[in-house]
Amino acid sequence: MSHTAHIPSHRKPRRNASKTALRAGVAGGVLSTIAVAGAAGPAQAEPVTQTIEMPTITAGLSTTVAASAEATQQVALDLETQAHEDAAATDAAKVAKKAKAEAVRKAEAKKKAEAAAKAKAEAAERASRTAARTTLQQTTGSSSSGSTAAAAPTSYSSNASGSAAAVVAFAQAQVGDAYVSGGTGPNSWDCSGLVQAAFRSVNVDLPRVSQSQSTAGTQVSLSNLQPGDILYWGGAGSAYHVGIYVGGGQFVGAQNSSTGVVQRPLDYDMPTGAVRVL
Numbered sequence: 001m002s003h004t005a006h007i008p009s010h011r012k013p014r015r016n017a018s019k020t021a022l023r024a025g026v027a028g029g030v031l032s033t034i035a036v037a038g039a040a041g042p043a044q045a046e047p048v049t050q051t052i053e054m055p056t057i058t059a060g061l062s063t064t065v066a067a068s069a070e071a072t073q074q075v076a077l078d079l080e081t082q083a084h085e086d087a088a089a090t091d092a093a094k095v096a097k098k099a100k101a102e103a104v105r106k107a108e109a110k111k112k113a114e115a116a117a118k119a120k121a122e123a124a125e126r127a128s129r130t131a132a133r134t135t136l137q138q139t140t141g142s143s144s145s146g147s148t149a150a151a152a153p154t155s156y157s158s159n160a161s162g163s164a165a166a167v168v169a170f171a172q173a174q175v176g177d178a179y180v181s182g183g184t185g186p187n188s189w190d191c192s193g194l195v196q197a198a199f200r201s202v203n204v205d206l207p208r209v210s211q212s213q214s215t216a217g218t219q220v221s222l223s224n225l226q227p228g229d230i231l232y233w234g235g236a237g238s239a240y241h242v243g244i245y246v247g248g249g250q251f252v253g254a255q256n257s258s259t260g261v262v263q264r265p266l267d268y269d270m271p272t273g274a275v276r277v278l
Helices: 017-040 058-140 162-173 191-200
Strands: 218-220 230-233 241-247 250-256 260-265 273-276
Touching (some): 191 241
Antiparallel strands (some): 218 273, 230 273, 241 250
């Protein structure tokens, strides 16, 4: 090789001056932009100290659910109250029904007891009269007259006078009328109803029932009777039958439904005692 031959250089070729200037300008512009942006920003960023709550779609849903739960609870409470009221009404109805049944039962028992007592009194009265008739038949025998004291005429007139005579006359005027329990006339009587009406005809007020009538006056013995005296059967204050003594050993009384109002001798049905009112 010639010592004058061109030896290529290992250095980088120089850049074109215009390109170098352009690149420097671009770099400078970028740095300037960065510097301006940095200067425009805060010198030191401050930490975030507030939290902004953003509305969520569940807020309205929670309110609706709460209202629905409250309404459901109120409905349940109303149903429970109604159930209690219905139960109370049912219990009250059961109690009322039971009380009514008990009242009916007691009324029926009372009615049966009264009927039994009445039947017993009537049976005792019939037995007493049967015994009296038997005794009378035995004492009279078969007399030639063929009559008995039990068939005494009802037209018998006593020797009574004044108010007693009026009482006797009233009683005898009812002979033949029907006997009806609780009857007070004018065509049907029970024993005490007839006695009360007879004395009312002379303006004397007597109690309505035989028990009270048997103590309405002065007690007298059967051996000292006077027309107008009240005869009673049973105990004084507990008598079950009454009649009026009309004199001559006879009385008038509303006996029973079979005989009605009759006039009979004392021996037909011997009384227990007597009281004098007039």
